[in-house]
Amino acid sequence: MARIVGIDLGTTNSLVAYMNGKTPTVIPGPDGRTLVPSIVAYTPSGFLTGDAAKEQLVRNPEHTVYSVKRFMGKGLADVTQELRYFPFKLTEQNGVIRLQIGNKALTPPEISAMVLKELKARAEAFFGEEIRKAVITVPAYFNDSQRQATKDAGKIAGLEVVRIVNEPTAASLAYGLQKRTQGLIAVYDLGGGTFDISILKLKGGIFEVLATNGNTHLGGDDFDRRLVDVMMQDLKAKHGLSVEGRPELQQELRVRAEQAKCRLSSDTEAVVEVPLPDGKGRYRRTFTRSELEKLVDDLVEKTLTPCRQALADAALTATDVDEVVLVGGSTRMPLVQQRVQALFGKTPHCELNPDEVVALGAAVQADILSGGIQDMLLLDVTPLTLGIETMGGVMSSLIRRNTTIPTSAKELFTTFVDGQTSVDIHILQGERELAKDNRSLARFQLKIPPLPAGVPRIEVTFMLDANGILSVTARDVRTGEVQSIEVKPSYGLTDQEVERMIRDSFVYAKQDIQERQRIEAMNEAESMLRATEKALARAGNLATPEERAAIQEAVANLKSTMAGADHRAIREAIEKLDKASYSLAEKLMNTTLQEALKDKKLSDV
Amino acid sequence: MGTVKKELPLARSMCWHCQSDIGGEYFCNQCVKVQPLSKDMDYFTCFGLPRKLNIDTAQLQTKFYELSRVFHPDFFEGKSEMERAVSLANSAILNQAYRTLKDPIQRVEYLLRLEAGAAKDIPGKAPADLFEAILEMQEHLEEFHAAKAENDAETLTRGGELLRGARKALEAKRAALENRLAELFQIWDKLIEKHAHDQAQTAAKERTLKEMRDLLSERAYVTNMLQNITEALA
Numbered sequence: 001m002a003r004i005v006g007i008d009l010g011t012t013n014s015l016v017a018y019m020n021g022k023t024p025t026v027i028p029g030p031d032g033r034t035l036v037p038s039i040v041a042y043t044p045s046g047f048l049t050g051d052a053a054k055e056q057l058v059r060n061p062e063h064t065v066y067s068v069k070r071f072m073g074k075g076l077a078d079v080t081q082e083l084r085y086f087p088f089k090l091t092e093q094n095g096v097i098r099l100q101i102g103n104k105a106l107t108p109p110e111i112s113a114m115v116l117k118e119l120k121a122r123a124e125a126f127f128g129e130e131i132r133k134a135v136i137t138v139p140a141y142f143n144d145s146q147r148q149a150t151k152d153a154g155k156i157a158g159l160e161v162v163r164i165v166n167e168p169t170a171a172s173l174a175y176g177l178q179k180r181t182q183g184l185i186a187v188y189d190l191g192g193g194t195f196d197i198s199i200l201k202l203k204g205g206i207f208e209v210l211a212t213n214g215n216t217h218l219g220g221d222d223f224d225r226r227l228v229d230v231m232m233q234d235l236k237a238k239h240g241l242s243v244e245g246r247p248e249l250q251q252e253l254r255v256r257a258e259q260a261k262c263r264l265s266s267d268t269e270a271v272v273e274v275p276l277p278d279g280k281g282r283y284r285r286t287f288t289r290s291e292l293e294k295l296v297d298d299l300v301e302k303t304l305t306p307c308r309q310a311l312a313d314a315a316l317t318a319t320d321v322d323e324v325v326l327v328g329g330s331t332r333m334p335l336v337q338q339r340v341q342a343l344f345g346k347t348p349h350c351e352l353n354p355d356e357v358v359a360l361g362a363a364v365q366a367d368i369l370s371g372g373i374q375d376m377l378l379l380d381v382t383p384l385t386l387g388i389e390t391m392g393g394v395m396s397s398l399i400r401r402n403t404t405i406p407t408s409a410k411e412l413f414t415t416f417v418d419g420q421t422s423v424d425i426h427i428l429q430g431e432r433e434l435a436k437d438n439r440s441l442a443r444f445q446l447k448i449p450p451l452p453a454g455v456p457r458i459e460v461t462f463m464l465d466a467n468g469i470l471s472v473t474a475r476d477v478r479t480g481e482v483q484s485i486e487v488k489p490s491y492g493l494t495d496q497e498v499e500r501m502i503r504d505s506f507v508y509a510k511q512d513i514q515e516r517q518r519i520e521a522m523n524e525a526e527s528m529l530r531a532t533e534k535a536l537a538r539a540g541n542l543a544t545p546e547e548r549a550a551i552q553e554a555v556a557n558l559k560s561t562m563a564g565a566d567h568r569a570i571r572e573a574i575e576k577l578d579k580a581s582y583s584l585a586e587k588l589m590n591t592t593l594q595e596a597l598k599d600k601k602l603s604d605v
Numbered sequence: 606m607g608t609v610k611k612e613l614p615l616a617r618s619m620c621w622h623c624q625s626d627i628g629g630e631y632f633c634n635q636c637v638k639v640q641p642l643s644k645d646m647d648y649f650t651c652f653g654l655p656r657k658l659n660i661d662t663a664q665l666q667t668k669f670y671e672l673s674r675v676f677h678p679d680f681f682e683g684k685s686e687m688e689r690a691v692s693l694a695n696s697a698i699l700n701q702a703y704r705t706l707k708d709p710i711q712r713v714e715y716l717l718r719l720e721a722g723a724a725k726d727i728p729g730k731a732p733a734d735l736f737e738a739i740l741e742m743q744e745h746l747e748e749f750h751a752a753k754a755e756n757d758a759e760t761l762t763r764g765g766e767l768l769r770g771a772r773k774a775l776e777a778k779r780a781a782l783e784n785r786l787a788e789l790f791q792i793w794d795k796l797i798e799k800h801a802h803d804q805a806q807t808a809a810k811e812r813t814l815k816e817m818r819d820l821l822s823e824r825a826y827v828t829n830m831l832q833n834i835t836e837a838l839a
Contacts, residue, residue, distance in 0.1 A: 162682055163679075163682075203670070204670065206670045206673070206674075208670075368679050369679055369682040369683075370682070370683075371680075371682075371683070374680075377670075377673060377674060377677055377679060378679070379673060379677075379700075403700070403704060404700040404703070404704065405700070406678065406693050406696045406697045406700065407697050407700050407701060408694075408697040408701075463693070463697065465678070465693060466677075466678045466679070466693075466696075
């Protein structure tokens with residue numbers, strides 16, 4: 001079986017890991033570093049990712065995107081609150097956010113795909129072979145759209161995502177493998193942009209998730225912003241400076257804030273120094289740990305509500321939990337550790353590197369899927385209730401949150417009017433009563449044979465697979481006929497868009513010039529073939545037998561070159577076909593012109 | 606009726622892959638391909654259990670883990686599309702079966718559906734002996750909500766006390782209902798153990814099912830009421 005790697009696609013940093021015998025291991029880059037900053041920068045010479053892109057943050061702020069995970073599977077309206085913190089421009093098209101970088105508008109999956117490609121290249125250099133399959137982790141509280149967007153990112157990067165695994169459960173796999181733990185564990189995962197809590201039962205190699213909860217918009221980024229807000233106020237009061245229209249300054253503040261926050265986990269004081277524009281000298285500010293703790297206290301408090309909810313959903317109390325495991329860089333903060341300890345009444349474990357444990361767990365899951373480890377099995381749950389909109393805009397639930405996946409629900413639909421031929425179905429995810437307060441996932445139209453009201457019976461099956469991703473099928477109960485359904489995602493890319501992005505992603509990668517030229521030639525060849533086919537179908541009779549034979553030969557020739565990798569051969573074949581079909585094109589043009597003129601005359605009459 | 610052939614928990618007696626007779630429980634004995642669970646198979650059969658209401662949940666969990674190791678999609682990665690589809694469908698059935706049987710209330714609701722073809726959701730019905738008390742509670746609840754809207758501190762304090770009292774009464778009622786339900790579980794299980802098929806047996810079964818259904822209906826009402834009070838007090 002082809003090798004499967006484990007990837008932690010994080011808000012701030014990403015990693016790739018593999019199973020080294022029985023030990024999950026992170027693959028380092030050429031410089032020995034294991035973390036790849038989840039940052040993409042556009043420069044005149046092309047796109048940069050990782051550490052190279054990080055260097056562009058302050059130098060090239062408008063063309064350097066970070067924390068793109070916060071935008072996965074979201075529309076613009078979802079993120080308006082935080083737009084002021086990002087120096088790059090965002091727009092929306094068909095329910096998907098676009099990030100304006102240079103003259104390009106890229107979607108979050110495309111940006112994430114660039115980070116994934118960096119990790120893929122790293123793994124390929126390490127193994128000396130092509131890597132085509134990966135397990136990718138996502139926050140447990142990610143909804144269907146966000147999971148789908150992550151899968152799309154993998155596809156665009158040329159990776160088959162064989163499994164989407166929840167980050168806290170991935171961490172539990174790595175933890176359980178190392179510690180051989182049994183019993184109830186709580187995984188508290190506070191990363192750069194998201195928070196998750198998962199309660200698991202570990203028994204005889206089975207990792208059964210009992211409940212999960214979280215907040216996909218709460219993490220270290222929000223802590224940084226509290227410091228940035230203080231500095232922005234200072235700058236306004238002391239120097240009359242605003243960051244508006246000064247993306248470099250804005251980015252400088254954010255980067256310094258993050259550094260200060262990290263330092264305050266070990267030190268009690270941290271100094272921030274920022275050079276000011278317009279020759280206004282330097283800005284200097286000392287932050288103490290207790291000051292930071294006061295600034296972020298409510299945010300840390302906000303993580304405890306999901307913890308209590310998860311415990312309640314699992315019908316447990318905090319004292320039932322045997323061990324608490326901390327995951328994610330933000331759990332390095334002493335305040336976070338104190339709060340978790342107070343809630344669960346026991347010292348949390350933080351021996352495993354909180355930055356790496358999720359990627360290690362992804363590698364373990366990859367090994368299980370490859371048939372390596374056979375005694376471990378993860379039984380995960382869906383974090384959110386799935387339902388459909390019913391009369392009066394109310395959500396009727398089909399699959400409750402914390403149901404073990406895979407799972408399915410069936411619903412029978414009928415008509416209210418004689419001869420009604422369709423029923424519109426709106427799929428939702430969330431815990432609120434009203435449809436409008438929940439997340440819209442998708443809509444589709446059920447086709448129904450025209451019959452008296454109430455007679456048709458269409459059974460729709462909603463299936464959540466082991467990735468927590470939804471698929472829908474419909475069956476006519478009377479005839480047994482299966483209906484294919486075209487689901488229109490509310491906040492997602494269509495299959496065609498993903499296909500196009502897969503091609504585009506090659507075009508964007510500057511290191512793949514050869515490949516890009518081939519893809520461009522392929523695209524051109526395909527459109528040429530389509531045009532020729534059309535011309536033959538419409539006006540084949542205009543061509544002489546010799547011309548037809550010449551065209552067909554040129555078509556066959558082009559098709560055979562397209563199987564190869566040489567873009568020059570493809571180009572030559574395109575030219576040959578162009579020549580062979582020239583006279584036909586000319587004749588076609590003339591007839592179309594004549595037809596057009598004829599129409600004109602008719603309409604003039 | 607004639608002789609009843611031992612029913613296999615499978616959709617068909619023929620392997621979808623090699624067309625041979627399936628000898629194995631979940632896999633074909635010939636080609637070792639995983640076989641789909643029957644759509645008509647009930648959750649009790651899925652776990653190899655009789656239709657009794659008292660279940661050893663530790664044993665149920667052990668069996669659930671065991672079957673998960675048989676069917677989970679993790680073990681079918683790289684297999685054919687059909688095998689992956691079978692594994693996915695079987696896992697979904699297994700997970701639902703476990704979720705339903707694990708919880709005593711869901712378990713008895715499911716049994717009612719199997720035995721009496723009851724509707725999917727049993728509608729709530731106010732317990733007759735609490736009828737007047739419940740009317741009063743609803744009044745208190747409305748007053749409390751109104752006081753909340755008007756920020757009437759005095760009424761809120763008094764109403765809060767009344768509601769907390771009502772909550773206690775309802776909790777006691779629910780406990781009583783659940784105690785009786787537990788008794789009925791025993792009665793039902795004894796009936797099943799008897800293996801009798803006479804009229805008396807059928808009548809006794811029907812009586813028990815009917816009483817369980819009524820109890821569940823009242824319990825659903827009380828639970829809903831409790832939830833409303835808890836939400837108001839929060």
